[in-house]
Amino acid sequence: MLPRPGVRAAGAFERRSGRAARGPNAVNGSDHLLSALLPVILLLSFGIVAAIGSRSLHLSPIVGYIALGLVLRLSGFNPGPSGQTIAVLAELGVLFLLFDIGLHFSFARLRTQAGDIFGFGPAQVLLAGLMLAAAARLSGLPWGGALLLGAALALSSTAVVVGLIAERHQQDCPVGRTATAILVFQDVAGIFILIVATSLQDGGAPLEAGLGALARAALCFCASLLLARFVVRPVFDFVARSRNEEVFTAVALLVALAAGWATGSIGLSVTLGAFLGGAMLADTPYRSIVQSEIKPFRGLLLGFFFVSVGLSLDMPTLLGAWHLVLLVACGLLAIKVIANMLASLIFRWSVPGSVQLGFLLAQGSEFAFVILSVPGVRASVGPQWSSVVVASVAATIAMTPGLASVGRWLAGSLRARRRLAHDPELQPKALIGPVMILGMGEVGRAVADALIHFDLGYVAMDTDQRRLAEALADGYRVEFGDLSDPRIWEPAALAGRRVSVLTEPSLEISGRLTPLTRKYFPGLLRIAVVGDAAAAIGFANVGLTPVIEVPGTGGLETAARVLEALEVSADEVASWVVGRRAILAGDESPAMAAALA
Known part of the structure; x- marks a missing residue:
């Protein structure tokens, strides 16, 4: 449908009056912004090319950026305003x-x-x-x-x-x-x-x-x-x-x-x-x-x-x-x-x-x-x-x-x-723990306690400020963060972990992240704590290892699965589980204390 003549005339008047109201200063300001942005846009574009090119040549991006600066200098690049x-x-x-x-x-x-x-x-x-x-x-x-x-x-x-x-x-x-x-x-x-x-x-x-x-x-x-x-x-x-x-x-x-x-x-x-x-x-x-x-x-x-x-x-x-x-x-x-x-x-x-x-x-x-x-x-x-x-x-x-x-x-x-095959300088000495625990509720604390008992390192993450504060007060090693955000994987040193434990997993998020985790961390065992067999099937289908924790078990099934993945002997794991279960039941006899010692 064609616009009515009166409407067209009114629109033209508004555009003319708008330009008149803004005046030459507004136009000059816009031109100044555009001229100032252009060199920045060019640098960003060339910088992306330099970074990708240096990576493809197995060089540090630092070298690519400096080389880009040299090329721009030779070409007479002038950033202007x-x-x-x-x-x-x-x-x-x-x-x-x-x-x-x-x-x-x-x-x-x-x-x-x-x-x-x-x-x-x-x-x-x-x-x-x-x-x-x-x-x-x-x-x-x-x-x-x-x-x-x-x-x-x-x-x-x-x-x-x-x-x-x-x-x-x-x-x-x-x-x-x-x-x-x-x-x-x-x-x-x-x-x-x-x-x-x-x-x-x-x-x-x-x-x-x-x-x-x-x-x-x-x-x-x-x-x-x-x-x-x-x-x-x-x-x-x-x-x-x-x-x-x-x-x-x-x-x-x-x-x-x-x-x-x-x-x-x-x-x-x-x-x-x-x-x-x-x-x-x-x-x-x-x-x-x-x-x-x-x-x-x-x-x-x-x-x-x-x-x-x-x-x-x-x-x-x-x-x-x-x-x-x-x-x-x-x-x-x-x-x-x-x-x-x-x-x-x-x-x-x-x-x-x-x-x-x-x-x-x-x-x-x-x-x-x-x-x-x-x-x-x-x-x-x-x-x-x-x-x-x-x-x-x-x-x-x-x-x-x-x-x-x-x-x-x-x-x-x-x-x-x-013939220094067993040179002590080659023996690994871990600075980061092999386990990442997501969520410091009952299950997360049980896993952390098991790892502490067997002198195995870990770090936990939680987004709940109350649980975070309580866990820190109780002496656990815990940080604030959400591992569902891939940006935090590098700061959290996920590449150095062997096991991640999701105590409150989301099937949708876990499924979405599975291709990325398989690509960047192929050796990482991802354990999902679930409440029933139906949920376990769902998480298994998206590549996680489910562990069913029914109410009242105190996270012992998950802790035992983590210890098994870290190659702790079955007898030691069973002994710890028995002692922990007795404590949860209120039995703090010397025999039980010895089992946890």
Whole structure:
């Protein structure tokens, strides 16, 4: 049907009057927004291509992003009015990287791996840093710039090495555990290097500026401990009761940004505040869910940072000194392999283990890009040397998978020659429990009690704030989270588990997640606790192992099934079940106590 003439005329008048009312300023504002968005859209598009391309070549996405920045620089890419926006996004990427590192800075972990973190870690950084600083000094850099450069290059890539360890299932082996502990120390050392580097921009004496910055950082650290206990934890407890994921994301962003602003406002690096913001949450039951909520922001914004690193490189220098880039990259790898091996031998590692660890941690770190982007450091090192070093570090990161494989092969060959088939450095020592329990009601607690009795590790998750608080108060290891959200699988270390126990399963959700869990965790036994045979058939049809728990059994059937899956002997399981059943029935005789001892 055609519109009536009067209606058409009225519509035309409204459109004309609307344009007149908005005026030229509104049109210009829209044009400005469009022109500012276009470079961001292009960077996002090219970044996706770079990430997929680097993965297909078995390279770190970091290398792809830096290469993208180089290509854009060569093509004359000009971000125009959105350049400042891209720079802010890049800085936020570094902020969220440090926030994520802080989330892994658990004081419980510090206690269990104190020897490696505070012994092995400092030895490795000191040896590598001094050797690299000496090499930089021989290359003509002043001592100030040489020491800063040596300290920055002594660090290794947390993102790349941790990814390799997980990919090769070495999380529980001494090499993987020790490398991770060293990386924890390096992350903390990187924070303090950043503090000193940023404090030098004011032109003060290096020692004076460094000591003043460290003193303020120590005060911030103490303040973060108090805030974690009396402010942050109660706030997250309150948010957890609302069960609102959007609020969790908002509060996590608030903690990261507010902590960074607070340290930045007193003259310290905003990245220190972001690190402390993450550390405030590391020992809370909300760490995994916060990590899952923050990960998309971290990955996206870090991509902008690494692209900006590539854009900032001095292309004429790199093209004229490509041989120097290769020489620096090879020298960096050689010095760090030697330093890492020396540190390993000092701590009584075998030669094969020292070789494997030396090659695994030989690359440069993403921290080097952050530190070399600080104007004071760039001035101390020199813009030309900064470009060469950044390109060299990117090259070492690209070579990491191959180097790690070479180190592993050499270690295996040395062990074969020395017939070290039962080398203690190869024996797994689990840092994470083999069982994930979903829901800490009666059944979940029974499973946890059985695992504790047999000294088997576990972690539990619950979305019910009351049950979470009660379980924590009773001494269980439990975190806030919902495993039906795949984003939380990595923070919850599901790849390292052998059994997951769903105490309150949903048939619809379980069926939907079965293809994903089979693809990514083929060895994971998924147990569903059900109340009758009909429900058991339904869960069996979607790939889960059902266990029927009738009221009054106290979760014993499920606990026994979990112990069986973990290869606990049938006699021991039966003895524990008998003792547990007697306690549930009110029989606490000495014989029953002995059965549970």
